Amino acid sequence: MTALRVLIADDEVLLSAGLARLLNDAGMEVVAQVASADRIVPEVAALAPDVAICDVQMPPGGTDDGLRAAITVRRDHPGTAVLVLSNFLEERYPLDLIGDDASGVGYLLKARIGDVDSFLDAVRRVAAGGSALDPEVVARMVGRRRPDDPLQRLTPRERDVLALMAEGLSNQGIAAALDVTPAAVEKHVTGLFHKLGLGAEPHQHRRVTAVLTLLRAS
Structure with a gap:
């Protein structure tokens, strides 16, 4: 390599x-x-x-x-x-x-x-x-709320998953951080993609778009 x-x-x-x-x-x-x-x-x-x-x-x-x-x-x-x-x-x-x-x-x-x-x-x-x-940057952004914030549609656990996604963690890394199974993380990821209207793009592109949604909502 x-x-x-x-x-x-x-x-x-x-x-x-x-x-x-x-x-x-x-x-x-x-x-x-x-x-x-x-x-x-x-x-x-x-x-x-x-x-x-x-x-x-x-x-x-x-x-x-x-x-x-x-x-x-x-x-x-x-x-x-x-x-x-x-x-x-x-x-x-x-x-x-x-x-x-x-x-x-x-x-x-x-x-x-x-x-x-x-x-x-x-x-x-x-x-x-x-x-x-940086986790501190992400925490500051997740803590922000606006009346038209698209993140309001997410459950608290889905917001946790999105925050860790923004830090760059894989599903396996998110599972370890939250002490849940990778299957549970995948379920939350699928749910937040759906709630944010991210349905047709490839998986990696949806992750990037979800992170941008987090940033713009701040």
Whole structure:
């Protein structure tokens, strides 16, 4: 199996070095490390990595430069998945990043890196075209309610399943998290697809659309 090729964009030298070591030890290939957001898009264009891991706040502006570069990568280089890391939960950031396509994208708080297995799983998941949203981000979104919220049609358990789906878990992963059987999860997934009007698309596309429904309802 070909090793995943990863670009790291972070101006924190120790964190960048630590990420590179972590990824290399996991059998991935770090093809570049950049410390300024204005290098992200050119390096992606030149190297075509499988995944670009980008910090939100980077030089040269020190605001959301890394996020904006990640959005450009998603638009102009769809073959490269994007995983954005942030020190803080700014609600508009994941919404701006994901836009209308929750495939091959992740948004995690940097505190999650300490859970090495989960972090590496998130990298592999977005590389495979899935999504990986931080549980804290998802919890904030699920907690929101509007009068026309389509999620109101879901049972509490179906909302739990959708939240874990948004984090990027498979049905088996959701079953383990909720301590239920995979068959029970499949039943809940089928139910929430039906209630959200997602009937004709392939299964994976419906999962992505369901996640987008969650985000838009926020």
